[in-house]
Amino acid sequence: MSAAAAGLRGEHFLAGAAETEGGETFTAIDPHSGKAIGPSYAEATAAQVERACAAAAAAKLPLLATAPAQRAALLRRIADGLLELGDELLTCYCAETALPKGRAEAERGRTVGQLRLYADLVEAGSWVDARIDRADQQRQPMPKPDLRRMLVGIGPVVVFGASNFPLAYSVAGGDTASALAAGCPVIVKGHPAHPGTSELVGRVIHDAVRALGLPAGTFSLLHGRSHEVGTLLVQHPAIAAVGFTGSHRGGRALFDLAAARPEPIPVFAEMGSMNPVLILPRAMAARGAQIAAQLAASALLAGGQFCTSPGMVLWQRGAGDEAFVATLTEQLGGAAAAPTVHPSIKSGYDAAFAELGKLPVEVTARGAVGDGATAVCLTLLSASAAAVVANPRLRTEIYGPAVLTVGCGQRAELLQLAGSLHGHLTATVHGDGDDFAEFADVIEVLRSKVGRLLANGVPTGVEVCGAMVHGGPYPAATDARFSAVGPTAILRWARPVCWQDWPHELLPAELQDHNPLGIRRTIDGVVS
C-alpha cells in the first residue's frame, strides 16, 4: 500500500453512514509515475445518490432551525479536525496531486481560515441583512403592515470538488463551508483526482456532524469518476443549488442540466479564465524586464493551474517591449516541466495545442520537457491582435502553463482587442504616471469584463476578505452577481423571506424587536 493510502478505506460518507459499496471502481493516480495509488473507490450508484438527496431533503428544515452558534460550532470543529489530521492529510494531498508540501500546508491554512471565517460570520449574524419596516396603522389611504425580512438558506447544495484545489475548493472548501454556514445541507461529489484527500476530509465532516447531533443528511460525500453521479445529483428535485469550480465544459454542462430542470436551480460555476494583463507604455519603458519576471513567476505557480493564472499579455509595441519579451522568453523557456494534478489535465493541455496548430499563433518558447506521467512544459505563444480578434479559440483559456503574448500596433488595436475579450476573473494593468489616464477607455472596457481589476501586480493570490470578488462575467463564472471567495460567497446559498404582521414571539430571533442576537439591522430604512 502506498503512502497515499494511510488511513484510507475507500469510503463514501452517506448521510451519517460510511460505506464502500458502489459501482465500478477507480483509484487515485500518482502524477509522477502514472500508477494507481491508495484504495479503490466505488462510483456512487443511482440508489446512493437518491439516499443522499432524500437525507439532505429531510435535513433541510431541521438544519435551518439550528441556532447560528451550532452551525459555527460545526465549522470550527471541521477546521480543528483538518488540523488534527496533521501529516496524514498533507502526505495524501501531495501523493495525489504532485503539489509540494508547502502548497499543501498553505492550502490547508486557507481552508481552515475559510471555515473559521464563515463560523465567525454566521455567529455574528448580520449577514442575514435583516430589514424591518414597522407598521403604521394611521397611514392613509391604507394602514401600513409590519414587514420583516431576512436571508434564509435555500436548501440542499451540491458541491463539486475541484481538481486544482483539493482542500480549499473541495470537500470542506469555500462552497461547502459557506453553504453549511447558511444552513444548507451539502452533498459533495468528490473529484476523482484526489479521492483519498476527499475521504480524509469527508470523515472529519461526517464525524463533526455526528458529534454535534446535527441531522444525518447535513453532509454526504459521494465518489465518482463518470459524469453520471454529478448529473443525477444536479437533476434531483431535492437539490436547490450547485457549486462548481473547474473547466468551462464541466461548468456549462452542469449549468445546462440545472436550467433544463422542471424547477431550474442556480449553478454557481467558476470556470476558466485567461486573466489578461495589459502593460501600458510608460511602465513598459521603465520596467519591462521587471514586469516580465514578475509575470513569469505568477504564470509558473502551481504549474499554471491556478484559475487566476495570467494567460494573456497585451501591450502597445514600443520602448521596453524587447526587453520585456526577452526576459519573459528566457524565464519561461528556462522553466522546469511541472507535473499537473491529474493525467486528464495533461491530455487537455496537449489537445489544446493540437487545436492551436491550425491557427495563426506562434510558439516562441517552450520550457523543459518533463518525464513524469502528467508533466507538461510551459509554452509561450505569440499572436497578432488581428488574429486574436478573428479567432475566438485564441481568446479562450488553455488550462495549464501557457501564456499568449499580443503586441499591438496602434492604440485602436488595443481597444479593439480588449473589446473582443469575453468575461474573465481578473484583468491586470501595469502603468506608470499618466498611463492610466491616457488609456482610461481601454481600462474601462477591461473593467467591464472582469470581477477584479489589479494595478501593477499579479492576479495569482486570492485574498479571502470582504472586498474580494472571485467571479466575473461569463465564462469566468455562470453568475457574475456573486463572488466564490470571501464572506459574500454565503449569499449564493440564501434567499430573502419576508414575514408580514407575524406574531412577534414566533419571528426568527434576527427579526424580533429586542434584537436578541445583537445583529446589525435596517429599521425603517435606517441601519443600526
Added chain:
Amino acid sequence: MSAAAAGLRGEHFLAGAAETEGGETFTAIDPHSGKAIGPSYAEATAAQVERACAAAAAAKLPLLATAPAQRAALLRRIADGLLELGDELLTCYCAETALPKGRAEAERGRTVGQLRLYADLVEAGSWVDARIDRADQQRQPMPKPDLRRMLVGIGPVVVFGASNFPLAYSVAGGDTASALAAGCPVIVKGHPAHPGTSELVGRVIHDAVRALGLPAGTFSLLHGRSHEVGTLLVQHPAIAAVGFTGSHRGGRALFDLAAARPEPIPVFAEMGSMNPVLILPRAMAARGAQIAAQLAASALLAGGQFCTSPGMVLWQRGAGDEAFVATLTEQLGGAAAAPTVHPSIKSGYDAAFAELGKLPVEVTARGAVGDGATAVCLTLLSASAAAVVANPRLRTEIYGPAVLTVGCGQRAELLQLAGSLHGHLTATVHGDGDDFAEFADVIEVLRSKVGRLLANGVPTGVEVCGAMVHGGPYPAATDARFSAVGPTAILRWARPVCWQDWPHELLPAELQDHNPLGIRRTIDGVVS
C-alpha cells in the same frame, strides 16, 4: 378616433428617435367592446431590435460613468413627466384595460413613488455595498494588498411590460426604474394589451433622456405582439439581463432562451402564484365567516389579476368551516363579472377551466356572467387534499378570478398538501392563540415555499419598502434570491467589481478614502 387615441402616434422610441415604421400592425382592444382603439402600432423589426441593442451597448459604459445624481435626476424627471400627463394617461390606461380610474391613479402613484424611491436610493449611494480591505505591507508570509469592492450595473437590460400592471410593471415600472438607477440602459418590449399607455410613458422617458443629455441608447421602447421581438431581444449578445412579469409560459420561455445563449444571462421572471391561504382551527372557529369575507374581497380585486391574488384556501375540517364556506360561496357567487385587461386573459381563463373538467374538482359557485368581450365570471372550486396532491394541475395557478378550496381531514393531510405545493409568492396563515405553535411544522413547510409569509391578512397589497420580498421559489420566480419590489430589486441589475492596489485618485468616488459621497461602507470588516 377613440378616447384612448388622444396624443398617441403609434410610435416606438428607438434610442433617441421616435418612429412608426415596422412590420405588421396591431392596435389596442377595448376590453368592454372587443373593438380596436387608438392608432396602429407596428411590430418592431429585426433591424429595429438590432439598432436598439447596438445603441444600448454603446450607452453601457457612458451611462455607468454618470454620477448617481444624474441618474436620480433622470428618474425624478420621469416621475414628474408621468404626473404632467394628467388625465391623458389615466384615460388611455382605463380605455385599454377596463380597470377603473381609481386603480389607474393608485398605480400611477405607486409608479411615481417607485421612481422616486430608486432616485433617493441611488443618490444616497449606499446600495453599492462598498467594502474596503486596506493593505498591510507587514503581513506575513505575504503582504496584504489593498482591495476595494462595490456593486456596478451589469449593462443593457430588457424589460417586458406586464399586462396586469400597465404602469407599475411596464415601461417606467419597477424593473425599468431599478435598472436605470443601477446605470443600466433599458430596452422595453411594450405589452401589446396597452400600447397607448406604453407610448405615452415611453415618450416621457425618451424626452427625459434627451433633456438630460444622457446617451441616446439609455432607453428604447419597442412594440410587438408576436414573440419574435422578445426572442430577438433576449438572444442579442448586447443584453445582460431580463426582467419579466407575466405568465409562467412566457417567463419560462424567456428563461430557456437566456440559458441557451452562448453567454447565458440572468432572467428575473416573476410568474404565476396561487398564494395559498391556510386557516387554522381556532381562527376558523372564532371568525370563519369574517375571514371568508376578507378573502373574497382580496380575490375580487382587479378581477383576480393581481399576482398576489389568493387562489387556494386550505384548512382542517372542523368548527366554523361551514360558515366560512357559506360566506365565501355567497360573496363570490354574488360577484359581478369583471372584464379582464385583454381578450387573451379571458381565453386563458376559459382554457384552464376546460382542462379542469377532466379532473376531480367541483365548481361550487360562479359569479355573474358578464357581457363584455373580455368578461369572466368568478369561479369557486373545491377539491379534496388527495386530489390536489395527485394532480399537479390543481396546484397551478388559474390566472383570473378563481379560488380553489381544500378542506382537509386529518392534520397529516394538511402537512402532505403543504409539502406538495411548489413555489409561491406568498402564503397566508390565519390563526388565533396556540394555532401557530400547534401547526408550526405545516407553517414552516409553507415558509420554505414562499417569498412572503403573512399572518391574519390578505396577500394582495404589495408594500414598496426594504423589507418587502416580491418573488419566491420557482415557479413564483426564476431566481428566489432577489425581490422584484422595493429597494433591494436594484441588486438584480448589478454585480460586484473589485479594484486591487488601484491608483487611489482613479478609484470610483464610492471607494476613495475620504468618502466624497458620504456613503455607508464596510472598512476592514467594520460598517460605518
